[in-house]
Amino acid sequence: MSRSGYSDDYDWLNLWRGAVxxxxxxxxxxxxxxxxxxxxDAMTEKTLAAESLVTxxxxxxxxxVLGQARGLNMKPLDPEDWDAVAxxxxMAPAMVREIVYxxxxVLDDYKWVDVEIYGPVRPYERHIRSVRIAIPEEVLGPQRWQRMRQWVESNLVKEAK
Structure with missing residues (x-):
């Protein structure tokens, strides 16, 4: 199970989305x-980690990042205990779990790359194969920051003028 606690059990999905x-x-x-x-925005190095509050x-x-800005001591917190984190x-547990998710x-930590195979191949085999390659954390961290900044911006309610 993930740190967010989300699963493939869709019985609760409509109620849960409403709570979120x-x-x-x-x-x-x-x-x-x-x-x-x-x-x-105030971060000097715009990169985010996954799987823990602070590495x-x-x-x-x-x-x-929010905890650090608020001056919270996050060491005693279990990042997988969303009720304690909330x-x-x-914050509401639903919001905590959604942010963690x-x-x-959401971001894939690997990519598929096509490679061509040389040499004898059976007639029913393709000459091009896709292989899965891990994306390094140095690349994922800035992508995660960019995606989460956009997510935060998209969820802010704009004031009506």
Whole structure:
């Protein structure tokens, strides 16, 4: 299971999506997103980690960036205990899980590359194969930052004039 706790069980999906939308559109959610946008923009090195709030190298995931901006001590927090994380961040558990999902699981950490095979091949085999190649974290981190910054911006409610 992932850090977000999401699974392939779709029985709860409609109710859950409603809870996520309400938590994001609510006052606490919008305040958190505004703080998060400012914290992401203030980062000197615009890269995000996955799978933990803060890595041993001092890199943060999206929630970790918010926690650092708020001055939270994230060391005692279990990143997979979304209820404890939600309480520490004063956010709805649905919003915490959605941010973790968007940070950790939406971006592919590999790519498929076609390679041509030379030499004898059986007639029913293709001469071109696709192989899976891992994308290094040095490339994924900045991509993750860019994607999460866009996600935050797309979920901010714009004031009507």
């Amino acid at each position: 939308e309400r938590s994001i559109r609510g006052k606490r959610g919008q305040t958190a997103l505004q703080e998060l946008a400012a914290a992401l 041993e190298d001092g890199e943060f995931c999206t929630l970790g 309480k520490a961040f004063n 968007e940070n950790d699981e």
